[in-house]
Amino acid sequence: MIKVMAVNAGSSSIKYKLFEMPEEKVICSGLVERIGHDDAHFRIKYGENKHDDYLPIKDHSFGVELILKALTKFGIVKDWSEIKAVGHRVVQGGKYFNKSAIFNEDTEAKVTKLVPLDPLHAPAHLMGYHAFKKALPDA
8 A cells, every 4th residue: 555645834833644545544644733842742643542742843854753753653654665755735836836746846946936925834835845855755
């Protein structure tokens, strides 16, 4: 089975779901909120289980690290390489995007150009993209 992560990275949060494809079965979901604060909140829900933690989360990269470590800690995946793709929600597509697109260097450049149109969300989308790309370079 192929596993795909859907991500919505905001200015101080990351919401996520891990799907088993092609069935589109949700394997787990959760969030990281209050990124940049000492009392940030991490949550993961899987099956009938839910785990919450409150801790300092300094940035999106650390939030992504928490998410991925929880996936192996709770036996949701054996190895991060099971995640074959990561989809990122981008709020403002401007003149460049009116449907889904592969997030590559060209897409990154266009989202960067959109920062003035959406200064709150676009930088966060890019932070989320970079954090997941660093942790899952083959996804």
